[in-house]
Amino acid sequence: MTNKKKRSFPTAFTVLFIILILAAGLTYIVPSGKFSRLTYDSQANEFIITKPNDSVETLSATQETLNKLKIQLSLDKFVDGVIQKPIAVPNTYTRIEQHPQGILEILKAPIEGVFDTVDIMVFVLILGGIIGIINKIGAFDAGIAALSKRTKGKEFLLVTLVFLLTTLGGTTFGLAEETIAFYPILMPIFLVSGFDAITCIAAIYMGSSIGTMFSTVNPFSVVIASNAAGINFTNGLMYRIIVLSLGSLITLVYMYYYAKKVRLNPKASLVYEDENAIHERFLKSYDIESKVEFTIRRKIVLLIFALAFPIMIWGVARDGWWFEEMSTLFLADAILIMIFSGLSEKDCVNTFISGAADLVGVVLTIGLARSINIVMDNGFISDTLLNYSAEIVTQMNGGVFAVVQMVVFSVLGFFIPSSSGLAVLSMPIMAPLADTVGVSREVVINAYNWGQGLMSFITPTGLILVTLEMAETTFDKWLKYILPLMGIMAVFSVVMLVLNALI
Known part of the structure; x- marks a missing residue:
């Protein structure tokens, strides 16, 4: 009698490729369409209208022009540079020739996705190289051993601290892609502290x-x-602070009870069967019984590495850094670490290359995730979905309007994963609808934020599959963990949104 081979959940690559095919299928079903786009030319002090047929019209940059176009915004928003991206012009949606994405487009999309995300890939590869060198000299082992002694009996403080710091980053400057850098450092610490990979992912992501x-x-x-x-x-800032505080508390409580369950019974972990692979990846050179000396050299190397993170956060929050600047920072960090590592030039280079190679799977996942958005963009279906959404919520009761708006933005967030892109595209269309049902426009802002944010817990086109690939965890394990919390947060968000509409 032969033993049946246990079926495993597909890898991130397979999941993303299946979604890519489904997205291409939508371009055959959902009609292609476009809104006219308005852009402000500061040099000529003119508005440039790009129409659905790609023809261009130039108009005087005046408040009267905006009023005629039914764009309920002040001219100052454009002149002062507050709004820089093209915005959708209300009531200009037009069907265009269908742009179905066939087999050739599906095969080309991952290549284009790699080109589009090469800046993120370089950042991740440099990070992998640094991790390789730090592991080579035993600095992580010594640091983890020292930290585990200090946190003994207070381990959940680590989870709380990481969660609150990343929450603060997210609510103030949109900390998201930058968290990719945290997993190789924090995962070993969480594992040695008795937590599983899911808890580490939850604390950061x-x-x-x-x-x-x-x-x-x-x-x-x-x-x-x-x-x-x-x-x-x-407008509504204090209300958003209250909702953030309550939402953070709910999430922390959920994380605490899961972590407590796993610490009492490791077999209760959703990734228990993958424990060996996870430990092999993050603790392959770490021996909990060994006494690795935390030497001055190792302390200096870890300090150099750690200092890069507050500098990165400062650059992103205050100076508009993106992956080019962040990669430059970490490359300089890598060079300093090589100098203080005590390794030979040959060992430094070979170890750096080997560490970068460990994250090749992660960077390819990033490119494949981007390919899904490329297929949908090339199919011109996003504007059609936005137009359908606007028609759905028109003339609804205030409370129902708020809830349906949140659902709409959850769906749109899958097709338009860029928060700023979705905002400038949808707000000129959606915000005025709030006036027609007698609720404040801040309700639409909250519906947009909370709807898109809720979907980000599981959206494969976002960061989650990249994160899971880095953490050696499959999507089904994450869904088992996050779906109950997602349901709780959905109910919480709906309640707070209805209260917001009624206030």
Whole structure:
């Protein structure tokens, strides 16, 4: 009698490729369409209208022009540079020739996705190289051993601290892609502290996700959305702070009970059967019984590495850094670490290359995830979905309007994963609808934030599959963990949104 081979859940690559095919299928079903787009030319002081047929019209940059176009925004928003991206012009949606994406387009999309995300890939590869060198000299082993002694009996403080810091980053400046750098450092610490990989992922990923979902002053979501809706982002700020605090507390309690269950019974972990593979990846050179000396050299190397993170956060939050600047920072960090590592030049280079090679699977996942959005963009179906959504919520009761808006933005968030892109595209269309049902426009801003943020917990086109690939965890394990919390947060968000509409 032969033993049946146990079926395993598909890898991130397979999941993304299946979604890529489904997205291409939608381009045959959903009609292609476009809104006219308005852009402000500051040099000529003119508005440029790009129509669905790609013809261009130039108009005077005046408040009267905006009023005629039914764009309920102040001219100052454009002149002062507050709104820089093209915005959709209300009531201009037009069906265009269908652009179905066939087999050739499906095969080309991952290649284009790699080209589009090469900046993120370089960042991840440099990070992998640094991790390789730090592991080679035993600095992580010594640091983990020292930290585990200090946190003994207070391990959940580590989870709380990581969660609150990433939440703070998410709500203030949209900390998201930058968290990729945290997993190789924090995962070993969490594992040695008795937590499983899921808890580490939750502390980092859900911290940034809850923060960005319940954004307070995030310039890439709530600020740009408020500007595009024609209101000040401080409208409803105190309410958003209250909702963020409650949402964070709910998430922390959920994480605590799961972590407690796993610490009492390791077999209760959703990734128990993958424990050996996870430990092999993150603790392959770590021996909990060994006494690795935390030497001055190892302390200096870890300090150099650690200092890069506050510098990175400062650069992103205050100086508009993106992956080019972050990669430059970590390359300089890598060079300094090589100098202080005590390794020979040959060992440094070979170890760096080997460490980068360990994350090749992760960087390819990033490119494949981007390919899904490329297929949908090339099929011109996003504007059609936005037009359908606007028709659905028109003339609804205030409370129902708010809830349906959140559902709509959850769906749109899958097709338009960029928070700023979705804001400038949708707000000129959606925000004025709030006036027709007698609710404040800040309700639409919150529906946009909370709807898109809720979907980000599981959206394969976002960061989650990249994160899971880095953490040696499959999507089905994450879904088992996150879906109950997602349901809780959905109910919580709906309640708070209805209260917001009624206040």
